Amino acid sequence: MNDADxxxxxxxxxxxxxxxxxxxxxxxxxxPSALIAAKAAAKLAMAARExxxxxxxxxxxxxLWRSDFAAMVKRLEKGRGESAQIVRLMRPRQGDLTILxxxxxxxxxxxxxxxxxxxxxxxIVLAGLATDICIQLTAADAFLRSLxxxxxxxxxxxxxxxxxxxxxxxxxxxxxxxxxxxxI
Amino acid sequence: MNDADxxxxxxxxxxxxxxxxxxxxxxxxxxPSALIAAKAAAKLAMAARExxxxxxxxxxxxxLWRSDFAAMVKRLEKGRGESAQIVRLMRPRQGDLTILxxxxxxxxxxxxxxxxxxxxxxxIVLAGLATDICIQLTAADAFLRSLxxxxxxxxxxxxxxxxxxxxxxxxxxxxxxxxxxxxI
Amino acid sequence: MNDADxxxxxxxxxxxxxxxxxxxxxxxxxxPSALIAAKAAAKLAMAARExxxxxxxxxxxxxLWRSDFAAMVKRLEKGRGESAQIVRLMRPRQGDLTILxxxxxxxxxxxxxxxxxxxxxxxIVLAGLATDICIQLTAADAFLRSLxxxxxxxxxxxxxxxxxxxxxxxxxxxxxxxxxxxxI
Amino acid sequence: MNDADxxxxxxxxxxxxxxxxxxxxxxxxxxPSALIAAKAAAKLAMAARExxxxxxxxxxxxxLWRSDFAAMVKRLEKGRGESAQIVRLMRPRQGDLTILxxxxxxxxxxxxxxxxxxxxxxxIVLAGLATDICIQLTAADAFLRSLxxxxxxxxxxxxxxxxxxxxxxxxxxxxxxxxxxxxI
Numbered sequence: 001m002n003d004a005d006x007x008x009x010x011x012x013x014x015x016x017x018x019x020x021x022x023x024x025x026x027x028x029x030x031x032p033s034a035l036i037a038a039k040a041a042a043k044l045a046m047a048a049r050e051x052x053x054x055x056x057x058x059x060x061x062x063x064l065w066r067s068d069f070a071a072m073v074k075r076l077e078k079g080r081g082e083s084a085q086i087v088r089l090m091r092p093r094q095g096d097l098t099i100l101x102x103x104x105x106x107x108x109x110x111x112x113x114x115x116x117x118x119x120x121x122x123x124i125v126l127a128g129l130a131t132d133i134c135i136q137l138t139a140a141d142a143f144l145r146s147l148x149x150x151x152x153x154x155x156x157x158x159x160x161x162x163x164x165x166x167x168x169x170x171x172x173x174x175x176x177x178x179x180x181x182x183x184i
Numbered sequence: 185m186n187d188a189d190x191x192x193x194x195x196x197x198x199x200x201x202x203x204x205x206x207x208x209x210x211x212x213x214x215x216p217s218a219l220i221a222a223k224a225a226a227k228l229a230m231a232a233r234e235x236x237x238x239x240x241x242x243x244x245x246x247x248l249w250r251s252d253f254a255a256m257v258k259r260l261e262k263g264r265g266e267s268a269q270i271v272r273l274m275r276p277r278q279g280d281l282t283i284l285x286x287x288x289x290x291x292x293x294x295x296x297x298x299x300x301x302x303x304x305x306x307x308i309v310l311a312g313l314a315t316d317i318c319i320q321l322t323a324a325d326a327f328l329r330s331l332x333x334x335x336x337x338x339x340x341x342x343x344x345x346x347x348x349x350x351x352x353x354x355x356x357x358x359x360x361x362x363x364x365x366x367x368i
Numbered sequence: 369m370n371d372a373d374x375x376x377x378x379x380x381x382x383x384x385x386x387x388x389x390x391x392x393x394x395x396x397x398x399x400p401s402a403l404i405a406a407k408a409a410a411k412l413a414m415a416a417r418e419x420x421x422x423x424x425x426x427x428x429x430x431x432l433w434r435s436d437f438a439a440m441v442k443r444l445e446k447g448r449g450e451s452a453q454i455v456r457l458m459r460p461r462q463g464d465l466t467i468l469x470x471x472x473x474x475x476x477x478x479x480x481x482x483x484x485x486x487x488x489x490x491x492i493v494l495a496g497l498a499t500d501i502c503i504q505l506t507a508a509d510a511f512l513r514s515l516x517x518x519x520x521x522x523x524x525x526x527x528x529x530x531x532x533x534x535x536x537x538x539x540x541x542x543x544x545x546x547x548x549x550x551x552i
Numbered sequence: 553m554n555d556a557d558x559x560x561x562x563x564x565x566x567x568x569x570x571x572x573x574x575x576x577x578x579x580x581x582x583x584p585s586a587l588i589a590a591k592a593a594a595k596l597a598m599a600a601r602e603x604x605x606x607x608x609x610x611x612x613x614x615x616l617w618r619s620d621f622a623a624m625v626k627r628l629e630k631g632r633g634e635s636a637q638i639v640r641l642m643r644p645r646q647g648d649l650t651i652l653x654x655x656x657x658x659x660x661x662x663x664x665x666x667x668x669x670x671x672x673x674x675x676i677v678l679a680g681l682a683t684d685i686c687i688q689l690t691a692a693d694a695f696l697r698s699l700x701x702x703x704x705x706x707x708x709x710x711x712x713x714x715x716x717x718x719x720x721x722x723x724x725x726x727x728x729x730x731x732x733x734x735x736i
Contacts, residue, residue, distance in 0.1 A: 005248055005249045005250060006247075063189045063190075064189055065189045065190055065281050065299070066189060066280070066282075068252045068253065068282075069252065070252055070254075071254075095250065096250070097249050097250060098250075099284075100283075102295040102298050103298065108298075109294070109296075109297060109298040110293070110294075110295065111284065111286040111294065113293060114286050114293040115249070115286075
C-alpha cells in the first residue's frame with residue numbers, strides 16, 4: 001500500500017495480451033497481423049517510455065494460475081513463430097507495470113482500477129490482441145468508467161480485417177473511442 | 185481463460201500477507217506473534233494440501249508494482265528476523281495459487297472472486313496478518329459475498345492481544361465467522 | 369437483508385430500458401422497432417410470469433437521480449407516441465422486480481449480481497433497448513460472469529437493422545449468446 | 553446517463569438506514585439511541601442542504617425488492633415508536649438523493665461509486681445505523697477507495713455504548729476516519 005513505486009500521469013499505454021502463446025483455435029489467422037501490430041505497438045511503447053507515459057502490460061495468464069508473468073515471457077520468447085517474435089519485440093522494460101488480466105476485459109477482477117486511480121490516469125491508449133474481443137471489452141469497461149480511450153488501429157489485430165473494422169467502428173460510435181493512428 | 189489449472193473444491197485456505205517485509209511502523213509489535221501464527225498456519229497449510237484443499241496466497245506487493253510474488257519470496261527469505269523466518273516456514277509449494285492483493289481486503293481489485301467461483305469454493309479458512317486489518321477486512325468482503333468464513337485464532341496475529349481479541353469478536357458476532365481453532 | 373421476498377429460479381428474464389422517454393438524439397429511428405420489440409417482449413414476460421420465471425426490470429433513470437421507477441412509469445405512460453405505448457404494454461406487474469441500471473451495462477453499479485446470486489439464477493434471457501448498446505454491454509458483463517445468455521432477436525431493437533444484426537452476430541460469436549427466437 | 557441532475561461537490565453527507573422498520577432482533581436496544589442520533593443527524597442534514605452539500609440516503613430495502621424508497625418512507629412514518637419518529641425527523645427533502653443499499657456496505661452492489669465520482673466527491677460524512685455494522689462496513693469500503701471519511705459520533709448509534717465506542721475506535725485507528733463531532 002506504499003505507492004511510491006507508481007508514477008503520476010494523466011495518460012497510460014495499455015498493452016493487452018501481446019505476450020501470448022497464440023495456440024488457441026483461430027490463432028493462425030491472428031498471428032501474422034498480430035506481429036504487424038506488435039511492431040507498431042513496440043514503437044509506440046518506446047515513445048511512451050521516452051515521454052514518461054506509463055506502460056502497463058495487462059495480460060492473461062492463459063489458465064496458468066500457478067505461473068507468473070516473468071516466467072511466461074521467458075518461456076514464450078524461447079518458442080517459435082509469431083508468438084516468440086512478438087514477445088521478443090514487446091519484452092517489458094525496466095519501469096513498466098504488469099497486471100494480471102484474468103478475464104477478457106482488463107478491468108474485470110484486476111487491480112487496473114486501483115492502479116489508474118493511484119497514478120491519476122484519466123486517458124488510456126489501448127493496443128493489443130484481439131481487437132474485437134479483449135480490446136473491445138476493455139474499451140467497454142473504460143467507457144463505463146468515463147475514461148478517455150484511444151485505440152490506434154495499427155497497434156491492434158483481429159482474426160480478420162472485417163472483425164477488426166467492425167470492432168473499431170463499434171468502439172468509435174458506441175464507446176466514444178478515438179480510433180485515429182497513434183501520435184504520442 | 186482455460187481453467188484446467190484450477191482445482192475444484194468447496195473449501196479453500198487463504199494465506200494473507202505472511203510473505204511480508206515486516207518493516208512498517210508497528211511491525212516490531214506484530215513480528216513475534218506473527219511468527220507463532222505462521223507456525224500454526226504452516227501446519228494447517230500442509231494438512232490442507234494433503235486433503236486436496238487449495239492453498240491460496242493472497243499477498244500484498246507492498247508497493248512494488250514492478251516486482252512479482254516469486255521474486256519477493258526469494259528476496260525476503262534471504263533477509264533476517266521474523267520476516268525471513270516466516271517466509272521460510274510459509275514458502276509456497278507446487279500446486280499452491282498466488283494472487284496479488286493490492287489493498288487490505290483480498291477481494292478488492294483482485295481475481296479472488298473469479299478464482300473462488302471457478303473452483304466452486306463456498307467456504308474459506310482465513311489465516312494471516314494482521315487480524316484486525318487485512319484479515320478482518322477480507323472477512324467483511326467474504327461476508328458480503330455470502331461465503332462461509334473460518335478464522336482459526338492460532339493462525340493469525342495482531343499488534344496486540346486486545347486488538348486481536350476485539351477483531352475476533354467482531355468477526356464472530358457481526359461477520360458470522362467461525363473463530364474456533366483449526367481442525368482441517 | 370431479509371431475502372424472503374426473492375424467488376428462487378435458475379433462469380430470469382431481464383427487461384432493459386423499455387421504460388424510456390425515447391427523447392434522445394436518434395430515438396426517432398429506434399422508436400418504431402422498439403414498439404415492435406416491446407410487443408414481443410410483453411408476451412415473453414407474460415409467459416415468464418406464468419412459468420414462475422422472475423421478471424426483472426433493469427432500467428436507466430435517465431439522469432433523474434431524485435425520481436424513482438414507479439414515478440417514471442406513471443409519468444411516461446401518460447405521454448405520447450411510442451414511449452407511452454411501450455410503457456403501457458410493458459408496465460410491471462405484481463411480483464416483478466425492478467433494479468436501477470445507472471450505466472449502460474445492467475451489472476455496473478447495480479444490485480443485479482446480488483439479486484441473481486440470491487435467486488440462484490445461472491441463465492438470463494435479455495430483452496430491451498438498444499441491441500447494440502445496453503443489451504450488448506449487459507451481455508458482455510454476463511459473459512464475464514459465466515452466465516448463460518439468451519437474446520431473442522424479436523424482443524430487442526436498435527436504431528438500424530444493420531446495427532441490430534451486427535450486435536446479434538457479436539453476441540453470438542464472441543459473447544457465446546443464444547440468439548434464437550424466444551420459446552419460454 | 554444525462555447527469556444534469558447531479559450536483560457537483562467535493563463533500564457529501566451519507567445517511568445510512570435511518571429509514572428503518574427497527575423490527576429485527578436487538579432493535580429494541582438500538583431504538584432509543586437511534587432516535588437521539590437521528591435528531592443530531594437531522595440537524596446536520598439541514599446544515600448540509602443550506603451549504604449545498606448533497607445529502608444522500610443510502611438505505612436498505614429490508615428485503616422488500618418489490619417496494620421502493622418513497623413507499624417505505626410513507627409506510628414507516630405512519631407507524632409507531634422510534635421507527636416512525638425517526639422517519640418523520642429524517643424525511644428526505646427536495647433535492648436529496650436516494651440510493652438502494654442492498655447489503656451492509658453502502659458501496660456493495662449500489663451506484664454509490666458512480667454517483668460520488670460524477671459529483672466529484674472526495675470526502676464523505678457518515679451518519680446512521682448501526683455504528684458497528686453498516687456504518688463501519690461502509691467506512692471500510694470508503695477507506696479502500698481512498699475517500700476521506702468523517703463519522704460524527706453523535707449522529708450514529710449502536711445496540712450498546714461499548715459496541716459503538718469500539719467501532720469508532722476501529723474507524724479512527726484502522727480506517728483513518730475523523731470521529732470528532734460534526735461542524736458542517
